[in-house]
Amino acid sequence: MIHLNVNKELHGSQGEMNLNVDLQIQEGEFIALSGVSGSGKTTLLRILAGLEEAQGNIRVHQEKWLENKKALSVQKRKIGFVFQDYALFENMSIEKNLLFVNDDKELAKKLLQTTELYELKNRYPNTLSGGQKQRVSICRALMKQPQILLLDEPLSALDATMRTKLQNELLTLHKEFKTTTIMVSHDPSEIYRLASRVVVLDQGKIINDGSPKDVLLKTQGSQKFSFWGELLEIKKVDVIFVAIVAIGQQLVEIVISSDEAQALIVGQKVSVSTKAFSPSIS
Amino acid sequence: MDFTPFVLSFKLAALTAFILFVIALPLAWYLSQTKSKAKPFIEALTALPLVLPPSVLGFYILIALSYNSPLGAFFQEYFGLKLVFSFTGLVVASCFYSLPFMVQPLQNGFESLNKNMLEASYIAGKSRLQTILFVALPNMKPALITAIIITFAHTVGEFGVVLMVGGSIPDETKVASVAIYEMVEIMDYSMAHIYSAIMVSISFVVLLSVYIFNAKQHKRFGL
Numbered sequence: 026m027i028h029l030n031v032n033k034e035l036h037g038s039q040g041e042m043n044l045n046v047d048l049q050i051q052e053g054e055f056i057a058l059s060g061v062s063g064s065g066k067t068t069l070l071r072i073l074a075g076l077e078e079a080q081g082n083i084r085v086h087q088e089k090w091l092e093n094k095k096a097l098s099v100q101k102r103k104i105g106f107v108f109q110d111y112a113l114f115e116n117m118s119i120e121k122n123l124l125f126v127n128d129d130k131e132l133a134k135k136l137l138q139t140t141e142l143y144e145l146k147n148r149y150p151n152t153l154s155g156g157q158k159q160r161v162s163i164c165r166a167l168m169k170q171p172q173i174l175l176l177d178e179p180l181s182a183l184d185a186t187m188r189t190k191l192q193n194e195l196l197t198l199h200k201e202f203k204t205t206t207i208m209v210s211h212d213p214s215e216i217y218r219l220a221s222r223v224v225v226l227d228q229g230k231i232i233n234d235g236s237p238k239d240v241l242l243k244t245q246g247s248q249k250f251s252f253w254g255e256l257l258e259i260k261k262v263d264v265i266f267v268a269i270v271a272i273g274q275q276l277v278e279i280v281i282s283s284d285e286a287q288a289l290i291v292g293q294k295v296s297v298s299t300k301a302f303s304p305s306i307s
Numbered sequence: 308m309d310f311t312p313f314v315l316s317f318k319l320a321a322l323t324a325f326i327l328f329v330i331a332l333p334l335a336w337y338l339s340q341t342k343s344k345a346k347p348f349i350e351a352l353t354a355l356p357l358v359l360p361p362s363v364l365g366f367y368i369l370i371a372l373s374y375n376s377p378l379g380a381f382f383q384e385y386f387g388l389k390l391v392f393s394f395t396g397l398v399v400a401s402c403f404y405s406l407p408f409m410v411q412p413l414q415n416g417f418e419s420l421n422k423n424m425l426e427a428s429y430i431a432g433k434s435r436l437q438t439i440l441f442v443a444l445p446n447m448k449p450a451l452i453t454a455i456i457i458t459f460a461h462t463v464g465e466f467g468v469v470l471m472v473g474g475s476i477p478d479e480t481k482v483a484s485v486a487i488y489e490m491v492e493i494m495d496y497s498m499a500h501i502y503s504a505i506m507v508s509i510s511f512v513v514l515l516s517v518y519i520f521n522a523k524q525h526k527r528f529g530l
């Protein structure tokens with residue numbers, strides 16, 4: 026069990042904010058930490074790692090990592106941390122990056138083989154692609170056989186194919202090493218695929234906590250499809266009105282009535298939903 | 308031809324560079340990491356030798372190290388060290404004079420490092436010293452080389468402070484720059500030409516090698 030109850034004053038972009046989080050985490054859970062930027066996700070991760078000071082209590086199993094202001098040093102916490110920008114040791118080969126953490130050649134070999142990097146073990150980080158770098162970074166974080174693996178938006182800088190590949194590897198490693206994993210992520214599909222629990226932060230407070238299905242599926246009542254998007258334009262085509270809405274990366278056209286056209290304002294956040302029908306996916 | 312002034316100059320420069328490296332490393336690290344309000348004051352203090360006339364610096368050092376000052380008396384009494392008009396005195400004076408040339412490149416080097424990389428080293432369980440030695444310094448080789456070589460070269464090139472604190476004692480404090488000054492004074496222009504030409508060529512070669520090294524590092528690591 027991990028008990029976390031921390032408090033910290035933050036000077037964010039929206040002025041003063043109080044990060045106040047109380048969490049109980051089961052061993053082996055895969056938690057996704059979500060929320061708008063500036064909500065305190067990364068800070069929470071850094072407090073857990075010991076990279077940032079805070080008040081409160083952190084207890085990991087029987088060990089006290091933080092008690093009031095007395096903190097266990099970052100070096101002594103059994104933690105793995107994966108940064109968004111990889112943060113590899115540029116002066117060391119891939120294998121050395123892993124061995125620097127823990128001089129266990131067998132474990133390094135196993136990790137590099139799992140992530141298909143063993144052939145590259147003598148290469149230097151600046152010769153690798155982003156996806157390869159992030160896999161090295163994940164391997165490096167696991168070299169200490171951490172009790173908690175912390176990932177700060179690990180895949181957000183990668184393209185979609187690479188992301189899917191790494192998501193699968195992450196899940197494999199999470200299960201194999203039986204770590205408790207906490208990952209900051211904005212990507213609903215990523216969260217749904219990986220996490221067993223989602224914690225949503227806003228303004229430093231937990232506003233939602235539950236299974237990915239409960240938290241992420243935004244349909245209510247009898248709606249089958251429901252998307253949030255931004256209204257870009259309303260066009261008059263003969264006698265009808267067509268709204269152009271940006272949903273995720275896609276633009277869609279939706280026919281609306283003249284009353285609706287009057288009520289809607291371009292730039293507004295709108296919900297596009299439909300009730301029971303039988304769509305075909307091809 | 309007498310090469311002792313050159314030998315003295317390079318001995319002085321090498322010692323100064325070594326001592327300053329040991330002193331400046333923790334100072335530059337502190338300045339690069341601290342958020343303390345004292346930072347600008349310390350930075351201004353370490354940069355002072357850049358703007359002060361060497362005579363001012365030399366004068367204060369002379370006063371501070373002379374036998375009449377408590378510090379000078381202490382070293383004389385307990386270690387038998389004479390700190391003015393001696394080689395030891397030159398080393399002490401050079402360390403003050405060249406301090407910013409060691410601190411500033413190192414501090415810039417530390418500040419340009421990816422903070423997450425340093426944190427990754429702490430998370431890996433490494434102490435601050437291990438992190439500096441095995442992660443920070445190897446990833447800022449251009450800054451490191453610049454700091455050491457420029458400190459060395461600047462010490463070879465110093466004149467005013469050396470003259471005030473060391474005078475011109477042959478085989479003891481008469482370094483190349485002072486020797487050239489004396490030759491000009493006694494109008495021995497031919498020797499002054501030879502000495503000066505040697506100084507120009509050595510300095511050029513040293514600087515050139517720094518720039519070539521840094522250019523190669525840029526290519527290799529994209530630093």
